[in-house]
Structures are given as structure tokens and as C-alpha cells.
Amino acid sequence: MTKKAIYGAIVTGCIGLAVFFVFNYLVKDSFAHTESEIDYVIGVSQPNLREPWQVLMNEEIKTEVEKHNNIRVIYTDAAQSTKKQIENIQTLRSYGIDLLIVSIDDSSALSPVISDVYQDIPVIVLGRGVEGYNYTLYIGSDNYLIGEMAAESAIDLLGYKHRKNIIEIQGLPSTAQARERSNGFRNTIFKESNNVISDAIVANWQRDKAEDGLKKLLKTRNKPDLIYAHNDAMALGAYRAINSMNLSDVIIIGSDGVNKSNGGLQLVKEKKINTTFITPTGGKESIRYALDILSQEVEIPKKVILRNYEVTKKNVSHYLKGESALTKSDSDQKVNLTLGFAQVGNESEFRSANTKSIIAAAEKEGIDLIFENAENNQEKQIAIIKGFIDKGVDVIAFSPIVEYGWEEVLQEAKDAGIPVILSDREIEVEDPSLWTSFIGSDFVEEGRRAARWLVNNMRTSKEKINIIELEGTKGSAPALGRKEGFNEILRDNPNLQVLESLSGDFTFKKGKEMMKNALLRYGKDVDAVYAHNDDMAIGAIEAIEEFGLKPGNDIKVISIDATKKALYALSSEKLNFSVECNPLLGPQLMKAAMDLKQGKNIPMKVITSEETFTQEEANKEIKRRSY
Known part of the structure; x- marks a missing residue:
């Protein structure tokens, strides 16, 4: 063998060894544990690891993973590319993961992808919600509430004497998070003050886009009194734009409240912004729930909504102390309660x-x-x-x-x-x-689901579909929420109309009585009954039969609760559709009470x-x- 060939073989061997060791290092870094210890493989898909909030989420996941030696976690970063994140998710699926944890920027593009994954494996959605209900568990904040809280803070900071000018800097328009924060903010501003939101800038959660967009806007606009940015990165961009243009006395409100360089807590401390809202990432909770889901030992909720905290110059020092300011204890010691x-x-x-x-x-x-x-x-x-x-x-x-x-x-x-x-x-x-x-149900979503069934199944030649609504107890949360969700869907489907809403007080007796009265007034003009619970629906079914019509055929009947009575009515084709409302809240209630005691x-x-x-x-x- 020539010296050249020997040299080439040595180089090739060295390269091979280097690749082997690098690969081994990367695998160990992602997988953390030996094959013999592994029970589950979890994939984590991040939209980016540039935002301080996303970085914190990833850190919290990794910290929690270190506590469990039976799981392997594979992390991906889409670097702010929706296309890349979709590819990452498909790659994770090809690895045979047992569960996917996903945080997204673009809910419109990612929702169908997540829905498809959910057909095969459990999916936990973090922070920014997806459209629909095709996932295992959502962990995050109530983004509409964050918008409301930001609006209330804005109103307090601006005062009530004069009409003030507000600019809103929005996240990615295709995300549910951005829409909900905007709706919560705008509805509260309009309802509770005479302030005006003069302009909105779409900055896609990014600092530089917020800074450039605001600079451009302010060349042709008067100085605003307040800026509300949907996250702290865009709030920092707003501060930089205001500062570079030598403008003063502009109030800035952000959201996320991360305790990192250029995070919301530091920005409040440095007086670059006035207020932020700590928005927990759900990172550590996602691993805990993932293990519960995979072990199949406990009942899993659909949504876990984490509490937000308002941070101002008055209390920022408290929250800068770190996690101890939010988490009192991790003890699992048995308590007397x-x-x-x-x-x-x-x-x-x-x-x-x-x-x-x-x-x-x-x-x-x-x-x-x-x-x-x-x-x-x-x-x-x-x-x-x-x-x-x-x-x-x-x-x-x-x-x-x-x-x-x-x-x-x-x-x-x-x-x-x-x-x-x-x-x-x-x-x-x-x-x-x-x-x-x-601890309970999403009553608004229950109403939406009932209405969607009508939209998809009441396709007739009739110009109008006439509905009788049997409401629950007046002023109760289920009655209000189920009505709100139902009407929300009907607004987009004008061929469906509620002839009359009658209070059946959630009882069989009152439901039957109200349905009898409705049939005397409207007779065969009634096409469907929407009852806020099964008991009223069963009462309505009896009233329809006594009137000489066939429930489930002549008049469609929809209910909420899905108790055994309703299932029997479904199987006998007298009831058409029932939305479950889970009454078995005892175990989750006891866990919450014990956690509080601890x-x-x-x-x-x-x-x-x-x-x-x-x-x-x-x-x-x-x-x-x-x-």
C-alpha cells in the first residue's frame, strides 16, 4: 500500500471516529439516558428558540426531564419557520415517539398537522392554542383574560379624565393567542373607557418588526399615550423605537414576564416598559402530564389554564426573586385536610x-x-x-x-x-x-359543539331551521356559556334561528312543561330542540311524543351531559346528539385541595x-x- 493510500485510510478512519463521537454526544444530549432505562420517547417541537419566553419553556422542560430517568426527549427548533416546524413534527413521528409536546406560532397552519398526529399518539399543546379540539391536552394561559388584564392596567395608567390614544402591536394574526389577546384588550377598552385604539401594527411576535413598524407609523402619526404589545419582545421593540425618536412619556405594556436579559421583568425593573404579565410557559407541567398520559393511571383534563401575574415597578422586585416567588412548595407529603x-x-x-x-x-x-x-x-x-x-x-x-x-x-x-x-x-x-x-367544563365550547352538529346535519330544502332552546337555571354559568357558544355558531349560519328560548331550570319536569308550551305555539314549525342538559331533553322528548310527533325524526333533539339516560335515548333514536359534560370531578378536586394544603x-x-x-x-x- 502506498503512503498516500495509508494516509488516506488514516484520515478516513479519523473522520469516521469523529463523526461517531459527535453523533454519540448529540444522541446522549437529546436522549440523556441509556436504552435499558427508557420507557417512553417524547418529541418536543418548538417554533423558535429566540424569544426569551420560548427559551424559558425549553429550559423548564429540560429541568423537569432530568428528574425522570425513564424518558428520552428529542428537541427540535424551527427557527421561526412554519414550514420547518411541520417538517420537524413529521421527522419526530418517523422516530416513533410516544407523545408530542408542541408549542406553535402559526395555529392556522399547524392545527391540521397536530390534528393528524393526534390520530396516532397523544399531543400536548403548550402556550399558544390550536383551532378545534383535536389534541390531548392544552397547557397555557387564558389569552383573552390576558388582554382584559392589559386593558384594565392601561385604563388605570392613563386615568379617566381625558380620551387617550393607544397603539396595539400584535403577534402573528393567524394565531389564536394573538386574536384572543387583541379581542380581550379591545373589548375591555371600548367597554370601560373612552380611550381609542388608533392603530395596530402586526409584528409577528418579533422585536425588530415591532421597532421598524412603529418607527414607520410614527412618521405620519402623533405620539401615542400608550402602547400595548402582545409580548415583551415587541414591547422592547416599541421602547427602542420611542427612544430612538426622542419621544417621552409613552406608557408601554407587554406580556410574558420572563426573568432573563431583555425579558419582561428586567424591562420593568429598568423602566423601559411600565407593566408586564407573567405568562407561565407550562414547560414543567407538560412533562408531568405527559407521564400521566403515557402511564394511563389518572384521568387527564382537556385544558390546564395557568394563572397570570401583573408586574409593575411596585412589585417587580418580588418576582425577580425567581420561581420561589410563584411556587411555594413541591412537597408530596401526606396531609390532614x-x-x-x-x-x-x-x-x-x-x-x-x-x-x-x-x-x-x-x-x-x-x-x-x-x-x-x-x-x-x-x-x-x-x-x-x-x-x-x-x-x-x-x-x-x-x-x-x-x-x-x-x-x-x-x-x-x-x-x-x-x-x-x-x-x-x-x-x-x-x-x-x-x-x-x-375545575369543570368549557360550557361555551359545549354550546359550540351542539350548534356545529345542527349546522352539519340539518341540511334540508327549508329556508329556515326553527329551533326551540331549553335553557338551564337563569344566571348560572352553564346556561350562560352554553347559550353563548350556541349563538356564536348560529351567527355564521343565518338559516338556523331560535324561535324561542325557554327556561327549563335543568329539570325534567320544567323541560317537559316548556316544550309543551312551545309546541302549542309553534306546532310542526319546530325543527329542532337544543336542551342545555339531558333531563330537559328527556322531558322535551316526552312532550313531543304526546303531541303526536316523533322525536329524533320529526323534531331533532340535541342535549348536553351525555348521561346514561341520554345514551339510551340516542340508541332508541329519540335523541340525535349529546355533548358530554363530565360530572366525575371528585378526583381532580381532591388533588387540587391536597396541593393547596401542601x-x-x-x-x-x-x-x-x-x-x-x-x-x-x-x-x-x-x-x-x-x-
Whole structure:
């Protein structure tokens, strides 16, 4: 062999060894553990790792992964390219991952991709939501609420004397996050002040685009009084533009609140922006829930909504202390706990199942449960809660009869240092700190799902489809939310019209009575019934039969709850469609109460996972349904 050939062989061998060691290093860096220890492989798809918030999310995921030696995690970064992120997700699928964790910039483009992945493996969506319900779990913030909070802060900072000028700097328009933050901000500004949003700049979450866009705009506009940017990166861009143009006294509000260089907390501290909102990334929670999903040992919610925190110059030093300012404890030590639960009543099959679930879960966890029933009377429910305060229980939970009228008693609970969990139904109070967490359903989405079935299945030659709506208890969160979601879909489908909305109070008796009255007024002109729960739907079915018509055929019937009664009505083709509202909230309620007792922060909202059922799907579900 010649010297040249020998030299070539040596070089080739060295290159091969180098490639081998580099590959081994990269694999170890991504996979972290040996093959023999691995139970699950998880893929993480990030839209970019430039934004401080996305960087923090990735760091939190990696920190949590280090606590578990049985998982392998593969990380990808799309470098702000939607096309690249779609390719990354397909590559992760080809690796045979067991679960995908994904954070996105462009929900319009990524939603169908995520929906497709969800057909094969579980998907956790972080931070920025997707369109529809085709994912396993969403962990993130209520972006509409963030917009509302930003608007309330803007109104306070601007004062109420004179009309002020606002510029909004928006994220990527195709993302649900940007739309929701904008809607929350604009609706609150218009409703609660006379300030005007004169201009909007689309900067796609990017600092430089925000800076350049604002500079260009201000060449032809007067100086604004306030700028609201959908994230802190764009808020920094706004500051740089204002500063470079020698403008002063412009209030800047951002969002994300990351404690890093050029993150929101530093920007507030350095007085570059006035306010930010800490928006938890959900990184550490995603790994914990991923393991729960893969082990299939606990019930998984559909959405976990994390709490946001307003940061100003007055409290920024507190939050600069780091995670300890937000997380009190990670202890899992068993605790002695007394929980007071004030049930709304026993108005339906749903409520009976809900009560049984709470009692059984408390017994299983060894929790001292004081359970009292308000019998659909708000005054009695308030008196029950006052009694819990007097007894000094550790946690109070209740399912509120209506949304309003709770401030006084909840202020008493807060003053006594007793956290309050809302179960199944939400409330409207000016001070959201009066309650700690909500565990229940997305009532608005339930209404949307009911309406979508009508849109997709009521295709007739008739010009108008006439609907009777049987509402739940007036002023209750389920009745308001289910009506709102239903009407939202109907607005885009003018051929569907509600002839009349009647209050059936969630009961069989009232539902039947209201349907009888509707049939006497409208007769065969009624095409469909939308009932806010199964009990009213079953009452309506009886009324339709007594009127001489065939429910499910002559008049379509849609309900919410999907109890066993409804499934039997579906299988007998008297009911057409039912949207599940899961009453089995006991285990999640007990976990939240124990976490609070242990000093942990818990999510602001936990939205249960729920399905829908048609006549064809009912028989299979009946065998599994326990309520």
C-alpha cells in the first residue's frame, strides 16, 4: 500500500471516529439516558428558540426531564419557520415517539398537522392554542383574560379624565393567542373607557418588526399615550423605537414576564416598559402530564389554564426573586385536610353523579369532607359557606347556583385565609383573587359543539331551521356559556334561528312543561330542540311524543351531559346528539385541595376532557357509562 493510500485510510478512519463521537454526544444530549432505562420517547417541537419566553419553556422542560430517568426527549427548533416546524413534527413521528409536546406560532397552519398526529399518539399543546379540539391536552394561559388584564392596567395608567390614544402591536394574526389577546384588550377598552385604539401594527411576535413598524407609523402619526404589545419582545421593540425618536412619556405594556436579559421583568425593573404579565410557559407541567398520559393511571383534563401575574415597578422586585416567588412548595407529603363542599342541589342525573364522585374521591384520599346541599337556594349556599368559615376548614369548594352575588362571603373566606375552589360552575366577581381555581367544563365550547352538529346535519330544502332552546337555571354559568357558544355558531349560519328560548331550570319536569308550551305555539314549525342538559331533553322528548310527533325524526333533539339516560335515548333514536359534560370531578378536586394544603400553587382553571355522542356511538358507550 502506498503512503498516500495509508494516509488516506488514516484520515478516513479519523473522520469516521469523529463523526461517531459527535453523533454519540448529540444522541446522549437529546436522549440523556441509556436504552435499558427508557420507557417512553417524547418529541418536543418548538417554533423558535429566540424569544426569551420560548427559551424559558425549553429550559423548564429540560429541568423537569432530568428528574425522570425513564424518558428520552428529542428537541427540535424551527427557527421561526412554519414550514420547518411541520417538517420537524413529521421527522419526530418517523422516530416513533410516544407523545408530542408542541408549542406553535402559526395555529392556522399547524392545527391540521397536530390534528393528524393526534390520530396516532397523544399531543400536548403548550402556550399558544390550536383551532378545534383535536389534541390531548392544552397547557397555557387564558389569552383573552390576558388582554382584559392589559386593558384594565392601561385604563388605570392613563386615568379617566381625558380620551387617550393607544397603539396595539400584535403577534402573528393567524394565531389564536394573538386574536384572543387583541379581542380581550379591545373589548375591555371600548367597554370601560373612552380611550381609542388608533392603530395596530402586526409584528409577528418579533422585536425588530415591532421597532421598524412603529418607527414607520410614527412618521405620519402623533405620539401615542400608550402602547400595548402582545409580548415583551415587541414591547422592547416599541421602547427602542420611542427612544430612538426622542419621544417621552409613552406608557408601554407587554406580556410574558420572563426573568432573563431583555425579558419582561428586567424591562420593568429598568423602566423601559411600565407593566408586564407573567405568562407561565407550562414547560414543567407538560412533562408531568405527559407521564400521566403515557402511564394511563389518572384521568387527564382537556385544558390546564395557568394563572397570570401583573408586574409593575411596585412589585417587580418580588418576582425577580425567581420561581420561589410563584411556587411555594413541591412537597408530596401526606396531609390532614378538612374540605367543606357546598353542593348546588340535586336537580339532575349529572348532579347526582357529581355528588357521588366527590364523596367517593374524598373517602379514597382520606380527606375529612363536610358535604352540605344548598337545594338550589343561593342564600342557603352562602350560609353553608359561612358555616365552613366558622369551622375553620382548610379548603372550601362549591358549585355556585348563579354567577353573581358571591363577593361578601368569598371576601370573608379570603380574610380567614381559606382558599376557595369553584367546582363545575364559574362566577363573576370584580376581584379574581377571591377564588383560587376552577375545575369543570368549557360550557361555551359545549354550546359550540351542539350548534356545529345542527349546522352539519340539518341540511334540508327549508329556508329556515326553527329551533326551540331549553335553557338551564337563569344566571348560572352553564346556561350562560352554553347559550353563548350556541349563538356564536348560529351567527355564521343565518338559516338556523331560535324561535324561542325557554327556561327549563335543568329539570325534567320544567323541560317537559316548556316544550309543551312551545309546541302549542309553534306546532310542526319546530325543527329542532337544543336542551342545555339531558333531563330537559328527556322531558322535551316526552312532550313531543304526546303531541303526536316523533322525536329524533320529526323534531331533532340535541342535549348536553351525555348521561346514561341520554345514551339510551340516542340508541332508541329519540335523541340525535349529546355533548358530554363530565360530572366525575371528585378526583381532580381532591388533588387540587391536597396541593393547596401542601402549599403548592395550582392552575387557575382545569377543564375536563369530554366527548360527543351520536346515535351510532351510543350503544358502545352505554356499557362503559357509570352515571
